[in-house]
Amino acid sequence: MLVPKHEVLSKEEAEELLRSLGIKKEQLPKIKATDPIAKEIGAKVGDIVKITRESPTAGKSIAYRLVI
Amino acid sequence: MIPKRISAIKFEVLSPQEIRRMSVGKIITPETYDDDGFPIEAGLMDPRLGVIDPGLRCKTCGGKAGECPGHFGHIELVAPVIHVGYAKLIAKILNAICRECGRILLKDEKRDKFIEEIEKRKKLGQDYEDVVKEVFRITKAVKKCPHCGEEQIEIKFEKPTFYYEGEHRLTPRDVRERLEKIPNEDVLAFGMDYKAVRPEWMVITVLPVPPVTVRPSIILESGQRSEDDLTHKLVDIIRINQRFMENKEAGAPQLILEDLWELLQYHVTTYLDNEVSGIPPARHRSGRPLKTLAQRLKGKEGRFRGSLSGKRVNFSARTVISPDPNLSINEVGVPQVIAEELTVPLFVTEKNIEIAREFVLRTEHPKANYVIRDDGKRIRVLDANREEIADMLEPGWIVERQLMDGDIVLFNRQPSLHRMSIMAHYVRVLPYKTFRLNPAVCPPYNADFDGDEMNLHVPQSLEAQAEAKVLMAVQEHILSPRFGGPIIGGIHDHISGLYLLTRGIKKFTKEEVMSILKPLSIEELPEPKEDGYWTGKQIFSCILPDITIEFKAEICQGCEECKKEKCEYDAYVIIRNGELISGTIDEKAVGAFKGIIIDEITRKYGNEEAKKFIDDMTQLAIRAIMNAGFSFGIDDEDIPEEAINQIREVIANAEREVERLIEAYKEGNLEPMPGRSLEETLEMRIMRELGKARDQAGKIAGRFLGMDNSAVIMAVSGARGSMLNLTQMAACIGQQSVRGERIKRGYTYTNRTLSHFKPGDLGAKARGFVKSSYKEGLSPIEYFFHAMGGREGLVDTAVRTSQSGYLQRRLINALQDLKVEYDGTVREQTSGMLVQFRYGEDGIDAMKSFRGKAVDVKRIVAEVLNKE
Ligand SMILES: [Mg+2]
Ligand SMILES: [Zn+2]
Ligand SMILES: [Zn+2]
Ligand SMILES: [Zn+2]
Numbered sequence: 001m002l003v004p005k006h007e008v009l010s011k012e013e014a015e016e017l018l019r020s021l022g023i024k025k026e027q028l029p030k031i032k033a034t035d036p037i038a039k040e041i042g043a044k045v046g047d048i049v050k051i052t053r054e055s056p057t058a059g060k061s062i063a064y065r066l067v068i
Numbered sequence: 069m070i071p072k073r074i075s076a077i078k079f080e081v082l083s084p085q086e087i088r089r090m091s092v093g094k095i096i097t098p099e100t101y102d103d104d105g106f107p108i109e110a111g112l113m114d115p116r117l118g119v120i121d122p123g124l125r126c127k128t129c130g131g132k133a134g135e136c137p138g139h140f141g142h143i144e145l146v147a148p149v150i151h152v153g154y155a156k157l158i159a160k161i162l163n164a165i166c167r168e169c170g171r172i173l174l175k176d177e178k179r180d181k182f183i184e185e186i187e188k189r190k191k192l193g194q195d196y197e198d199v200v201k202e203v204f205r206i207t208k209a210v211k212k213c214p215h216c217g218e219e220q221i222e223i224k225f226e227k228p229t230f231y232y233e234g235e236h237r238l239t240p241r242d243v244r245e246r247l248e249k250i251p252n253e254d255v256l257a258f259g260m261d262y263k264a265v266r267p268e269w270m271v272i273t274v275l276p277v278p279p280v281t282v283r284p285s286i287i288l289e290s291g292q293r294s295e296d297d298l299t300h301k302l303v304d305i306i307r308i309n310q311r312f313m314e315n316k317e318a319g320a321p322q323l324i325l326e327d328l329w330e331l332l333q334y335h336v337t338t339y340l341d342n343e344v345s346g347i348p349p350a351r352h353r354s355g356r357p358l359k360t361l362a363q364r365l366k367g368k369e370g371r372f373r374g375s376l377s378g379k380r381v382n383f384s385a386r387t388v389i390s391p392d393p394n395l396s397i398n399e400v401g402v403p404q405v406i407a408e409e410l411t412v413p414l415f416v417t418e419k420n421i422e423i424a425r426e427f428v429l430r431t432e433h434p435k436a437n438y439v440i441r442d443d444g445k446r447i448r449v450l451d452a453n454r455e456e457i458a459d460m461l462e463p464g465w466i467v468e469r470q471l472m473d474g475d476i477v478l479f480n481r482q483p484s485l486h487r488m489s490i491m492a493h494y495v496r497v498l499p500y501k502t503f504r505l506n507p508a509v510c511p512p513y514n515a516d517f518d519g520d521e522m523n524l525h526v527p528q529s530l531e532a533q534a535e536a537k538v539l540m541a542v543q544e545h546i547l548s549p550r551f552g553g554p555i556i557g558g559i560h561d562h563i564s565g566l567y568l569l570t571r572g573i574k575k576f577t578k579e580e581v582m583s584i585l586k587p588l589s590i591e592e593l594p595e596p597k598e599d600g601y602w603t604g605k606q607i608f609s610c611i612l613p614d615i616t617i618e619f620k621a622e623i624c625q626g627c628e629e630c631k632k633e634k635c636e637y638d639a640y641v642i643i644r645n646g647e648l649i650s651g652t653i654d655e656k657a658v659g660a661f662k663g664i665i666i667d668e669i670t671r672k673y674g675n676e677e678a679k680k681f682i683d684d685m686t687q688l689a690i691r692a693i694m695n696a697g698f699s700f701g702i703d704d705e706d707i708p709e710e711a712i713n714q715i716r717e718v719i720a721n722a723e724r725e726v727e728r729l730i731e732a733y734k735e736g737n738l739e740p741m742p743g744r745s746l747e748e749t750l751e752m753r754i755m756r757e758l759g760k761a762r763d764q765a766g767k768i769a770g771r772f773l774g775m776d777n778s779a780v781i782m783a784v785s786g787a788r789g790s791m792l793n794l795t796q797m798a799a800c801i802g803q804q805s806v807r808g809e810r811i812k813r814g815y816t817y818t819n820r821t822l823s824h825f826k827p828g829d830l831g832a833k834a835r836g837f838v839k840s841s842y843k844e845g846l847s848p849i850e851y852f853f854h855a856m857g858g859r860e861g862l863v864d865t866a867v868r869t870s871q872s873g874y875l876q877r878r879l880i881n882a883l884q885d886l887k888v889e890y891d892g893t894v895r896e897q898t899s900g901m902l903v904q905f906r907y908g909e910d911g912i913d914a915m916k917s918f919r920g921k922a923v924d925v926k927r928i929v930a931e932v933l934n935k936e
Contacts, residue, residue, distance in 0.1 A: 021891075021893065023900060023902060024900075027899065027901050027902055028902055029901075029902065055909045055910065057908070057909055057912070057922075058906070058909045058910035058911070061905075061906065061909040062905060062906075063905050064905065
């Protein structure tokens with residue numbers, strides 16, 4: 001797989017994430033809605049995507065991005 | 069008081085009205101002071117512009133020197149001039165507007181689309197530069213005005229401030245008139261806010277005169293007044309302006325007026341920036357170029373990099389460094405003279421007032437230099453007032469006592485590239501004039517003693533002192549966050565010394581043992597192992613804490629199957645319960661960067677114990693090397709006739725082989741390697757052949773030098789130098805290269821490197837193979853090729869350091885306000901933006917890692933097994 005796993009968070013998941021990090025949506029890293037992977041998973045502006053990457057040091061690493 | 073905060077900064081261009089409005093007066097005479105030394109009214113030193121002389125009061129605000137911020141004046145220019153800083157932009161705008169009606173060369177709908185895009189990007193905080201660029205690109209190509217139908221002529225810009233429409237030169241007045249005609253709505257399409265910047269304001273008609281506080285005059289020792297460069301330049305401007313006006317009023321010929329106008333443009337241009345290409349810089353009478361406005365801001369010594377990002381500090385010292393192995397790694401030797409100048413504040417309380425009084429009363433070294441009263445007044449302690457001050461001393465005062473043994477200071481060596489470049493040391497006041505440090509802390513500072521200088525800073529508050537001790541002390545940095553291993557450890561003689569001490573079984577008499585262990589605080593000697601004699605391994609074990617490890621030493625030859633404790637090179641180190649059983653101690657065991665023993669002690673017993681080990685180890689090593697005796701000289705490279713002959717033969721064979729390859733190539737018998745051309749194949753095979761020959765020559769030399777040779781000892785133990793260095797000294801220097809290839813540059817036309825070779829000669833000699841050794845000396849031709857290779861190396865380092873320095877600065881600026889929060893995320897401090905969800909993906913503190921790995925399973929297993 002060339003692109004790591006991307007998935008759109010549900011509304012509840014997104015709220016829980018922002019609550020646990022104590023941040024506003026805008027403080028997350030961004031991904032463009034026009035990004036091929038965003039189109040592929042059907043992410044829309046305002047959604048939060050969860051990215052699961054293979055990492056040589058951490059095994060699995062999880063990151064989130066706000067779709068803009 | 070509620071502290072005021074700057075929420076935003078907006079940059080605008082000053083309009084002529086604004087300049088007049090903020091001005092306290094028109095400046096008209098170039099004279100500064102009259103014969104009595106009083107500033108002339110309406111001159112450049114007009115008292116309304118502010119005060120710099122203490123005692124006088126400002127005519128505008130009434131403030132004293134220091135209180136009055138200074139006030140602007142202005143000069144009315146007889147004719148407008150171009151502002152160099154905007155010259156390029158003016159050229160772009162001139163090409164984007166109609167020469168007749170001044171409208172932008174775009175239809176209104178199109179223009180509005182661009183404005184909309186710019187507004188959208190501004191709102192999102194994005195760059196809109198490329199939109200503006202597109203506007204200029206499109207409008208420049210338009211030949212006919214879409215509004216009035218006028219034909220357009222392209223305007224050519226000539227540096228620094230000239231504009232030509234075809235052959236016709238546009239005067240700044242023409243330029244200004246055109247810019248004035250642009251309607252506000254069109255200005256928006258250039259990415260400008262017409263309220264902040266009207267294009268015509270970029271052509272100067274009124275020049276602000278900065279306050280005298282910005283350009284103070286200095287009084288020389290001779291009592292003469294010397295004016296600031298800016299004042300000099302302003303004098304020039306006023307003088308020309310005046311002459312221009314007189315000539316104009318007298319109705320002088322157009323030619324003369326034009327000359328004066330150009331001169332005025334020159335002076336205003338150099339006043340703004342004296343390093344503009346295309347015109348000679350304005351110079352001082354002495355020939356020194358003047359430092360005008362742009363020069364004050366630009367570059368390393370400029371306002372930004374020199375005054376804002378970097379400042380000079382008090383309570384600091386700088387001098388040459390030199391080694392002192394008798395100091396602990398966390399100490400620094402401070403020269404007496406420096407210790408008497410630097411001070412530490414002693415905050416007087418009821419509890420310490422007697423101590424403070426004692427310092428005040430002292431007349432020798434740790435005495436008080438200054439006393440600060442509770443009202444903040446600083447009093448120098450002198451013989452005359454010493455007793456009086458001691459009497460008056462009371463809680464709340466501060467006594468600034470001289471630096472003394474045991475004080476904590478920060479020690480720094482530039483370039484400060486990593487956190488270990490500034491560490492906290494404890495002071496030891498010593499005679500002479502250099503800072504002294506234990507050579508074991510050279511690696512983190514990357515210091516040597518060939519003239520290096522270092523800086524020292526004295527923390528001035530108890531908080532700072534505590535932080536220095538807890539966070540910055542040398543022992544806190546034994547393990548480096550760069551690679552999760554020790555960065556402080558033995559170097560050079562420490563390694564040679566321990567190698568000599570621990571290699572094989574060396575016997576020492578009680579006397580020798582006592583003399584080697586003398587500097588250490590060892591109370592009991594172990595039982596002698598070798599009938600009445602102690603072994604070197606036993607001596608080394610004396611400084612080891614209780615650790616158990618096994619590893620291959622640096623000298624390990626990499627045998628196919630390791631024989632472990634039975635290794636014939638004594639290269640397998642076994643330490644059991646703090647006793648060295650077998651193996652030789654070398655770089656791998658105690659060296660900086662490698663030091664497995666240091667690593668182990670730090671992890672098992674902590675930094676304090678590791679510090680003690682390094683202190684003991686360095687002392688022991690130096691005693692050991694002195695006991696054994698160790699020297700190195702030019703005849704250490706002497707090899708017997710036999711060896712020389714063997715080396716000659718190896719090289720002659722290689723040269724013959726090269727000739728054979730060239731012959732084969734010329735006859736077309738050379739088989740190309742896969743994916744390579746014939747020429748590349750030949751080059752590669754020749755390089756390989758000659759490389760092999762050098763390695764063989766090195767092996768021969770190494771064999772004849774033997775393991776007892778000092779240079780060999782240093783090379784194999786990792787103390788200093790390599791076998792390659794040795795090969796080059798004793799046997800053969802080998803192929804010289806430029807850009808990784810054999811040398812081929814030189815006389816390109818005849819394809820030869822030097823004129824005494826045959827054209828197209830591909831032989832070893834003609835392409836930079838040096839068969840001599842450094843000891844033998846190089847032939848002139850070899851020397852020349854060697855210089856070519858050497859030059860490339862020097863250029864590379866010079867380029868690399870400047871590039872990596874710039875990269876470092878940019879990285880630091882980009883990363884400086886990122887912080888790892890308690891939840892393990894990395895966030896930007898001001899905006900709270902999330903940068904990493906887990907620090908470095910794995911949340912590992914590299915400093916606490918095992919050479920980059922989070923857990924060292926092998927170590928845990930070994931530890932558990934050992935306990936059972
Ligand atoms: Mg040096
Ligand atoms: Zn004032
Ligand atoms: Zn027009
Ligand atoms: Zn071995």
